[in-house]
Amino acid sequence: MGASPTTLRLTLHVWRQASRDLPGAFEVHHLEGISVDMSFLEMLDVLNEGLTSQGREPFCFDHDCREGICGMCSLVINGQVHGPDQEITTCQLHMRHFADGDTIVVEPFRARALPVVRDLVVDRSAFDRIIAEGGYISTDAGSAPEGNALPISTAAADEAMDAAACIGCAGCVAACPNASAMLFTAAKVSHLAQLPQGEPERERRVLAMVERMDREGFGGCTNERECQAACPKGISVAHIARLNREFLRSSVLGRS
Amino acid sequence: MGRCHVLIWLRRTFGSSIGSKALMACTGLVLIGFLFAHLGGNLLLFADADGAAFDAYATALEHSPLLPLAEAGLALLFCAHIVLGVRVQRANREARETAYRVRRTHGARTPGSRTMVATGLVILLFLVAHLYDFRLCRPEGDSLALIVRERLASPSGLVLYGAGVLALGLHLTHALRSALHTLGLHHPRYEALVDRASFLLGFVLGLAFLSFPLVFFLGGAA
Amino acid sequence: MSPTADRRLDGRCPSGEMASRWTRHKFDLDLINPANRRRFHIVVVGTGLAGASAAASLAEMGYRVSALCIQDSPRRAHSIAAQGGINAAKAYRNDGDSVHRLFYDTVKGGDFRARESNVHRLAEVSNQIIDQCVALGVPFAREYGGTLANRSFGGAQVARTFYARGQTGQQLLLGAYGALMRQVHAGRVTLLPRREMVELVQVGGVARGIIARNLISGEYERHAADAVLLCTGGYGNVFRLSTNAQASNVTASWRCHRRGAFFANPCYTQIHPTCIPVSGDHQSKLTLMSESLRNDGRVWVPSLAGDERPPSDIPEGERDYYLERRYPSFGNLVPRDVASRAAKRVCDDGFGVGATGTAVYLDFADAIGRDSRAAVEGRYGNLFQMYEMITGEDPYRVPMRIFPAVHYTMGGLWVDYNLQTTIPGLFALGEANFSDHGANRLGASALMQGLADGTFVIPATITAHLAGRTVEPVGPDAPAFGEAEAAARERDERILSVRGGSTVSTLHRELGLCLWNQVGMSRTEQGLREAIGRVRDLRERFWNDVRVPGEANHLNPSLEHAGRLADFLEFAELLATDALQREESCGGHFREEHQTGEGEALRNDEAFCHVAAWEHDEGGAVRHEEPLSFEEVHLVTRSYK
């Protein structure tokens, strides 16, 4: 098997915070026998099991699908959103990326617009409110035309899909030096702006969504591109450029 | 209708995060244009040994009826750019109330992008000193070329102007690509090209402006 | 326990010509004037495809809706994880597909254990679903000419599956979520994320609201309503390890079952043959990999039990390509359940590979040798990447290790044609009900069913229900709410007060292991009886020895998990009992006593051509039967010869 060990000893510094309004702090824990085949969240499960057995409270962290699609898991691991690997979520990160004896600092996503709820859990409802402003096409059930009535080029469908792949995890916000939600907002605006179905609401949508994004207290974009680099779905900042274009076009030339 | 409407529109558009960044980008791009003009004029310093060409250019400028207008415009551009920059920066800083204990980049940030505010502030300080040197505190009637050479030949001149233009160069490595992106001008095909052009712009303009203090300092020492 | 016919089990299916039943039924249903609809408040529990589409559609009609989900956003419901696609009978490919063929395939695929009327309706509205999703901006794959693309899925002979890369469920759910958020913005839907329904509230026998725990504050909230829709998904996590999301549970259904809703066919569970195997006790979830891998991969195990050599060191002569050996004509492409059972058998016999001995090899060496690595990469590149990310092994060089895993549950709350449970005013939609897939679900049909139920069926049927009844208004102060809230609160307090020595995860793991071994893909009478005993023991252990730290008045995931496990522990007994009583093999239910010489499932249509619907009783669940009759599709035995 060579030199690489199959189990690890780790020192964890994990953020503990009882509630939104109370101050938090790091807690240090030592783990042994962590299998390299575990996912990062399974490693935290082991930590929590140990705490529970000792009669102490486990750490709260968000997760659900554990396969990188629901966008529920979060975490900043040693200063990196979703850990050191590219284009994966925390739940897809495996312990073989760490070395025996490593110290791992686990923090919640940090942004004013994503307040900590408890420990590593943050409140991402701002994203829902941004979508509620217009991240959809207003068609009631029953009023849809035949699916093939609107031909859409594969290029447009592909690019729309690239943007629509966003899982809403808020990693972009957490990674951005300005805690900006531009990539998230851009992904939805860009997805819908490229489809003919999105055309009727195109101007209204971008103006309303950007206004809400600003009101939620996110920062602005300074084109650092950290969001793209941290995004588990590899969503491109090209969509941010399109958002800027859509916003400026709708503001300056728009009919509303 | 009318004024009220326009005001609301202005506020909504340029008060927004994207709108204010767009204004910064526009002002920044025009300032880049100004830098080229400024560099063109400065290069006359190398045209001859006694600075006659440069002085002639300076005198022509000073007597141009358009100068006050251009100066006012420039001042406005700078002020707008700076005020917006500081405001944007403050808002961005406030967007993260608690800092991370450990912060590691995913690799996308550049030295230029990381330091926009710092380089901007250095440029600002430099600008004040620069204006003080050559615009506000200049003895009447002397050859401007001579004054410039003397100032740049001094160690303090080298340090001040060296630092100023280096900061400027660094600022510009991120500025062009950022501004184009902010204005929505992006295409995957040209992305790498624009990145390189932006870096090159900062590098070339920085070096070009650096050449003045370097040449005069070394020349003066020799 | 003798079967009893029960008038509560009237399926209310329309009669007459199959193709026009739904249309005629809709005409017969009562309506409510648009202006009056806002007088009605409907609670929708769950925001997966079924719940999000129902909440949005009902709000569009003018009803006031409250939508709850466990996750922090409705967009994260488990539907998001579906990969393959969604079926519809559009017949765009000119390959002979039709509504009737989709209907036929689904009835047959369900091994003749579903209602024909329901299935026909599903096939009928499938086309409208695609139209609606396109209108909502779902970026389905397209042909170069700009029209919608299709693929053939799960062995279907026609290409009727619509897809958005490998993320169809995500895109469909985001479409439904968008429609829902639009109604939230319009003020017609109140969004209640991070809530778990813990009790149903009935007044005069009618469902009039729920108690939900606010998972952040721990408060027990009362939500009064005129009707309650359960869209809470499947119960696969009773096995602990499954392809389901961690929060998937049976709690909402079980709470309703305990209050009178019948539970139908709990033993129908679907197992998927190509999942990434368990790597150790720490395992929390099993990841599904597309079945298409079996088109090119060859399944084998060492011929020598317990052989621990790495696969490359095992010469060709010492490998057992057991599927090719046992099923020479179908080889590696035998149906899902056959492949799954064969894998389990070789592992039970000690031939399994990998650290835990519960895996078989899926080897692409021949395919790579034959078609080149690039060709294989073109076909399965993403899957290979995912495999490598999880296991750390390169499947281009080392054969993949695969094992079956629990994937979908066909059983659920019993509902009639109107999707109403045996409790008036309580409806169940999507995977939470039992209605359309019989004993086995075809690939790409669950998404279709969730959207059909939510977008097109429930708007019609709930309107008729609300129009056709007169009940007095009920507010959250009604005594029934107080009683239900107290029950929920007391349950949590009881769990917290045990402070024993076993963690929730440990107990859940033990439950899962027991069910997987004895109530999994292959069941025997003896095993089922043992399992029932084990489940009872575990239940007792839970209530005497569970350890849940913290309190109820804050975010407490251990408490949530404990509550769900408590219900799984009750439900598991019903699941095993149902499997025990169903003395036949059909679809996802395989009883070793009932198989042909070749190991094929043997149905017993004489005795079991019915839905088993269970009524809760503290003294032991009571089994009822709803007979099934087949008018259009004739009962035949499955054969893949």
Ligand SMILES: Cc1cc2nc3c(=O)[nH]c(=O)nc-3n(C[C@H](O)[C@H](O)[C@H](O)COP(=O)(O)OP(=O)(O)OC[C@H]3O[C@@H](n4cnc5c(N)ncnc54)[C@H](O)[C@@H]3O)c2cc1C
């Ligand atoms: C890996 C995988 C791949 C799949 N691929 C396909 C495919 O390709 N095609 C296909 O057709 N099907 C597929 N399926 C099946 C399909 O995804 C599901 O059957 C379907 O999405 C279920 O939808 P639903 O709306 O009924 O429930 P879900 O999407 O499971 O939603 C359940 C909702 O209920 C909420 N909830 C649950 N309990 C409570 C409670 N007590 N209180 C409050 N809220 C509660 C949850 O928060 C959630 O919002 C796949 C399934 C899996 C696991």
Ligand code: HEM
């Ligand atoms: C000749 C001088 C200058 C030029 C040519 C210039 C140019 C630019 C350009 C083109 C941008 C990019 C705008 C965008 O992305 O939208 C920019 C950004 C910025 N500039 Fe300047 N600038 C100059 C001076 C200054 C000064 C004096 C300050 C003082 C504070 C400053 C502060 C900033 C800040 C804070 C940003 C935003 C950072 C970012 O978006 O990443 N700049 N500048």
Ligand code: FES
């Ligand atoms: S838990 Fe779903 S993306 Fe990580």
